[in-house]
Amino acid sequence: MEIEKIKYTGKVKEISIGKEGKAITVGGENSYPFYLFEGEMPHKPKIAMEVYDSAPEEWAEAALEPFKDVSGDPAAWAKKCVEECGADAIALRLASTDPNTKNTSPEQAVEVVKKVAEAINVPLIVLGSGNAEKNTAVLRKVAEECDGLNLTLGPVEESNYKQIGAAAIGFKHTIIANTPIDINLAKELNVLLGNLGVPDGSILMDPTTGALGYGMEYTYSVMERDRMAALTQEDEKLQFPMLNDIGTEVWKIKEAKIPEKEEPKLGDAKKRGILIEAVTAVSFLLAGSDILVMRHPEAVKLVRSIIEDLTAT
Amino acid sequence: MALTGIEIYKKLPKTNCKECGVPTCMAFAMKLAAGQAELSACPHVSEEARAELDEASAPPIRSVTIGKGDRGLKVGGEIVMFRHEKTFYNPPGLAVLVTDEMDSAEVDRRLKSFKELEYDRVGLLLRADLVACKSTSGDAGKFEALVKKVQSEVEGGLILISEDAGVMEAGLKVSADNNPLIYAATSDNADAFAKLAKDNTCPLAARGKDLNELVELTQKLTGAGLKDIVIDSGARGLRQAFQDQIVIRRKAIQSKFQPLGFPTITFPCEMTDDPMKETLIASTFIAKYGGIIVLSDLNGHSLFPLLLERMNIFTDPQRPMATTAGIYEINNPDENSPVLITSNFSLTYFIVSGEIDSSRVPTWLLVFDTEGLSVLTGWAAGKFVGDAIGPWVKKCGITDKVKRLKLIIPGVAAAISGELEEELPDWEISIGPREAAHLGAFLKQL
Numbered sequence: 001m002e003i004e005k006i007k008y009t010g011k012v013k014e015i016s017i018g019k020e021g022k023a024i025t026v027g028g029e030n031s032y033p034f035y036l037f038e039g040e041m042p043h044k045p046k047i048a049m050e051v052y053d054s055a056p057e058e059w060a061e062a063a064l065e066p067f068k069d070v071s072g073d074p075a076a077w078a079k080k081c082v083e084e085c086g087a088d089a090i091a092l093r094l095a096s097t098d099p100n101t102k103n104t105s106p107e108q109a110v111e112v113v114k115k116v117a118e119a120i121n122v123p124l125i126v127l128g129s130g131n132a133e134k135n136t137a138v139l140r141k142v143a144e145e146c147d148g149l150n151l152t153l154g155p156v157e158e159s160n161y162k163q164i165g166a167a168a169i170g171f172k173h174t175i176i177a178n179t180p181i182d183i184n185l186a187k188e189l190n191v192l193l194g195n196l197g198v199p200d201g202s203i204l205m206d207p208t209t210g211a212l213g214y215g216m217e218y219t220y221s222v223m224e225r226d227r228m229a230a231l232t233q234e235d236e237k238l239q240f241p242m243l244n245d246i247g248t249e250v251w252k253i254k255e256a257k258i259p260e261k262e263e264p265k266l267g268d269a270k271k272r273g274i275l276i277e278a279v280t281a282v283s284f285l286l287a288g289s290d291i292l293v294m295r296h297p298e299a300v301k302l303v304r305s306i307i308e309d310l311t312a313t
Numbered sequence: 314m315a316l317t318g319i320e321i322y323k324k325l326p327k328t329n330c331k332e333c334g335v336p337t338c339m340a341f342a343m344k345l346a347a348g349q350a351e352l353s354a355c356p357h358v359s360e361e362a363r364a365e366l367d368e369a370s371a372p373p374i375r376s377v378t379i380g381k382g383d384r385g386l387k388v389g390g391e392i393v394m395f396r397h398e399k400t401f402y403n404p405p406g407l408a409v410l411v412t413d414e415m416d417s418a419e420v421d422r423r424l425k426s427f428k429e430l431e432y433d434r435v436g437l438l439l440r441a442d443l444v445a446c447k448s449t450s451g452d453a454g455k456f457e458a459l460v461k462k463v464q465s466e467v468e469g470g471l472i473l474i475s476e477d478a479g480v481m482e483a484g485l486k487v488s489a490d491n492n493p494l495i496y497a498a499t500s501d502n503a504d505a506f507a508k509l510a511k512d513n514t515c516p517l518a519a520r521g522k523d524l525n526e527l528v529e530l531t532q533k534l535t536g537a538g539l540k541d542i543v544i545d546s547g548a549r550g551l552r553q554a555f556q557d558q559i560v561i562r563r564k565a566i567q568s569k570f571q572p573l574g575f576p577t578i579t580f581p582c583e584m585t586d587d588p589m590k591e592t593l594i595a596s597t598f599i600a601k602y603g604g605i606i607v608l609s610d611l612n613g614h615s616l617f618p619l620l621l622e623r624m625n626i627f628t629d630p631q632r633p634m635a636t637t638a639g640i641y642e643i644n645n646p647d648e649n650s651p652v653l654i655t656s657n658f659s660l661t662y663f664i665v666s667g668e669i670d671s672s673r674v675p676t677w678l679l680v681f682d683t684e685g686l687s688v689l690t691g692w693a694a695g696k697f698v699g700d701a702i703g704p705w706v707k708k709c710g711i712t713d714k715v716k717r718l719k720l721i722i723p724g725v726a727a728a729i730s731g732e733l734e735e736e737l738p739d740w741e742i743s744i745g746p747r748e749a750a751h752l753g754a755f756l757k758q759l
Contacts (some may be wrong), residue, residue: 001525003560004568037556058671100754130750213434213621214667215660217628220600221397228395254667255617265430267613275589279596279618283626286600298589306593309551 005038006031008231012290013239014043015201017089017174018123019150024088026204026290027241032227033288034310044307045285047300048089048125048293049081050247053104053112054096060257062270063247066297074112075119082120085297086304089152091125092116093248097138098129106141113142117149125152125176125293127245136160143167154178154243155206158189165196176243178206181218183225183238190237204291205240211250212280219244223287244284247295250277274299282306316366318346324362325355332356348372348392349402373566374574376403377516377541379443379494379605380470386442388543388604389576394566397630403576404627405599407619408443408472408607410582411463413455420459424466426611432620435636435659439620445496445607446484447474453483460484464491472496472518472578472607478505489513494543494605496520496578500530507537516541518578523547524557528572535572542575543604549584551594558602576604588612592619599623633685634659640711641666646675648716651759653745654702655723656683656691664749672753679711679720688723699729703736721745 014028026046031039055072056064070077074092081087094109096102117124126142128135132155139153140163154176156164161177168175175198179185186205193203207226210219223242229235250256255266256273266272277299281292285307294300322342333354335341344350345366352358352366376390386406393399409427411420424444431440444463448456456475463471464487471493473484481495496518498506503519510517517539521527524546531542546557561577564570581594592615595606599622608616628634636657643666655665657680669676681702683691691697706720718740722730724747733742746755 001528001564004563034552034555035559036552037560100751130748210660212618213625214663215625216622217396217625217630218660220626221395221630224395225397252667252671254670255621257671265432265613266617267615269614271589271612272614272617275592275615275618276621278589278593279622282593282596283600283622286597302589302593305590306551306597309594310555310597312550312552 003037006035006232008039010231010234010236010239012227012230012241013200015174015204015241017125017150017152017204019148022121022123023150024123030231032231033286036311041311043290044311045289046088046291047304048091048291049085049087049297049300050091050093050127050293050295051077051081051116052096053092053094053109054102056095060251060269060273062273063251063295065270075115078116079119081297082122085300087122087300089123089125089291090116090120091127091245091293093127093129094138095129097134098131099134100131101129106138109138110142110145113146113149113151117146117151123152124149125154125291127154127176127293132157132159136163139164140167143171143173146173147171150174152176152204154204155245156193158185158192161189161192162196165193165198168202169197169199172202174202174204176204176206177240178208181208181210181215181222183222183229186222186226187229187235187237190240194237200240203240205238205242206245207242209244209246209249209284211246211253212276212283213255214249214253216280216283220283220287223284223289227288241290242288243291243293244281244289245293246277246281246284247293250280251295274302278302285310316346318343321345321366324358324366326357326359328357330357348390373569374562374576375540375542377543377576377604379406379472379492379516381490381492384442384469385492386470391562391602392566394562396626400629400631401627404623405603406442406470406605407595407616407623408445408605409441409611410445410447410607410609411459412447412449413452413459414449420462423611424463427467427469430611430613430616432617434624435634435662437624439617439624441469441608441611441616443470443472443494443605445472445474448477448480448484451475451477451480453480456480457483457487461487464488470494472605476502478502478509481506481509485509485513485515489515492516494518494578496543497545498530498534500526503530503533504537507534507539510539510541511537516543518543518545520545521547524560524573531572531575543578544573544575545578545580549580551584551597554579554584555597555601558598562602577602578605578607579603580607582607582609588615591615595619596622600626635682635685636662636680638680638682640709640714641678641680643669643678644673644675646677648714650675650677650715651721651756652677652679652711652715652719653721654679654681654706656681656686656688656697658683658685658687658691661687661749665752668749668752669756672756674753674756674759676756677711677715679706679709681705689725692726692729697726697729699732699736702729703733706737706740719743723747
């Protein structure tokens with residue numbers, strides 16, 4: 001029986017992130033995700049593990065437990081993720097810079113970034129807080145002060161792309177272009193970044209990640225549409241690798257935190273949290289994710305084994 | 314090639330008799346064209362027209378029903394490759410496995426889980442659908458006893474698993490009325506199994522060693538007059554099984570290749586020994602084209618995430634999801650608790666109620682009917698505005714529940730505070746945070 005193959009006319013750009021010697025490459029696929037009977041995926045999707053810049057306060061017990069010994073020390077935490085969990089990259093979240101929490105300064109953020117970068121031999125992704133205005137000042141400062149570290153910085157939005165983008169160009173960092181679950185806005189921001197002078201090799205797309213049961217399907221379909229446009233409609237401005245920020249989104253939903261005692265029908269709280277994270281991650285892998293930012297070591301392990309099985313030869 | 318609605322309409326009786334359940338022949342023709350109806354619903358179409366229309370009107374993937382009545386499960390019937398191209402119609406059935414050599418306490422535990430693990434979410438009842446009864450002993454009597462037991466204890470459809478016609482016959486003897494899925498016809502037993510399916514008018518699953526063998530097998534079965542077929546490509550490694558799902562869907566939908574135009578059945582329970590990993594394998598088949606997914610066991614911690622994924626993927630992207638409007642009590646509020654208002658877009662409701670819930674602050678949440686639009690979109694569309702919200706707040710019943718009339722509106726709708734003050738002169742209108750994520754901190758400060 002003959003299998004009709006799709007004629008793909010486009011390809012996702014191959015992008016290297018991280019410092020020379022520590023870099024990894026993502027993207028390069030020329031078919032829908034894992035459709036390996038008609039295309040290639042030269043670089044398997046990578047998993048970045050998230051590290052918070054200070055001890056997290058409201059994490060679910062199950063998510064905090066593996067990092068209890070290192071949770072106040074981002075460098076040690078990052079090291080543990082790399083050495084014990086085999087993280088492909090570290091995603092350092094500058095949560096305490098948020099004016100609604102500790103409101104730490106851009107200078108303090110720079111200090112943490114440098115410490116973590118020094119402790120690891122994998123690429124460092126630096127994520128701001130939920131406050132776009134503060135992120136502008138923080139990520140710009142980080143970009144300027146961390147010359148030579150080849151960081152990956154995000155989320156960069158339409159409201160702050162100029163300031164962060166300019167600093168990223170000057171100091172050779174990669175940008176995570178974040179738009180609110182919309183293919184046209186995603187394309188538009190990529191065009192704006194291009195016009196500003198950000199090289200194609202320095203852009204990743206973040207479609208905004210919805211958690212399982214909380215809008216996952218919106219992200220899922222926008223990603224499928226992004227990939228369709230990139231691969232079959234030669235839409236060059238959408239041919240960038242995609243990143244999904246999963247850990248923080250899924251572990252904040254009620255069902256990932258609620259103890260079994262309160263909701264016996266939801267089963268074991270730890271396994272449930274891990275599976276909610278892992279099922280969300282697998283869904284986005286199938287929609288085209290190239291980098292998954294994840295939290296729980298067990299979820300990371302499970303998702304990695306699914307990537308291996310889907311690409312097994 | 315598929316016909317358009319107009320082309321189909323020309324061949325219909327054009328009497329608008331409504332017996333098909335649709336008001337006009339034209340509307341029925343449109344539904345046929347979209348694959349949302351079957352020609353058999355029309356009692357008056359001529360034989361000649363039927364022959365012409367049959368091929369064109371059947372959805373490229375046949376829909377097959379397993380079980381009966383309320384718990385009958387319809388699978389297949391899909392018409393697109395990607396959900397954004399239209400929608401996916403029939404969520405895959407989730408099945409739990411029991412065997413005739415399993416300890417009876419273990420069978421009881423699984424059946425109990427099957428009955429108990431139900432979740433109510435935005436008016437949807439989420440639960441597993443089928444029980445797969447497998448003969449591992451090869452003994453007809455044991456199998457019959459198991460099927461009888463399962464059928465008497467649970468509602469919901471059955472899958473009978475054996476490749477021995479004698480054993481299968483024993484299982485069917487006690488369950489055929491319930492329309493179980495017979496699994497499976499293979500190239501070795503096809504004739505006997507085709508006969509069993511025909512004699513009992515039950516749907517039949519076919520398993521090939523690979524897609525080529527499967528195609529030969531379904532051609533043989535359809536040649537024998539069978540229509541309700543479910544297919545298994547036989548692959549048990551994830552890469553091949555995933556590829557087969559895609560190839561089957563593509564062949565059926567894009568090439569209208571009828572030998573593969575059937576819903577699939579997949580077996581994560583046979584693909585790994587690790588229950589956590591099994592859940593992830595199942596999750597790939599929910600996203601990519603599984604018709605039935607057989608699990609080795611049911612636990613809340615693994616079933617619930619799969620049910621959420623299934624709900625998400627099979628949500629109609631053409632229609633916003635809405636929550637019932639009304640007053641929601643969160644964390645046991647009393648007459649002094651704050652009153653918040655938001656829109657009835659499900660996602661908004663989930664996120665807002667989740668944040669309030671985790672803040673532990675007792676709160677009244679008013680969910681206002683914006684026809685499923687978010688707060689900002691609802692405002693822009695003239696639905697989340699003062700002269701609509703005001704009268705509703707007055708009559709929704711909240712004034713009987715609280716002493717202090719203070720209404721907190723979403724930060725993104727700050728512009729309506731003036732209109733609301735006019736509409737609700739007895740109320741103090743206050744502006745909450747723009748982002749739900751900041752609700753916890755906001756509520757704690759009140």
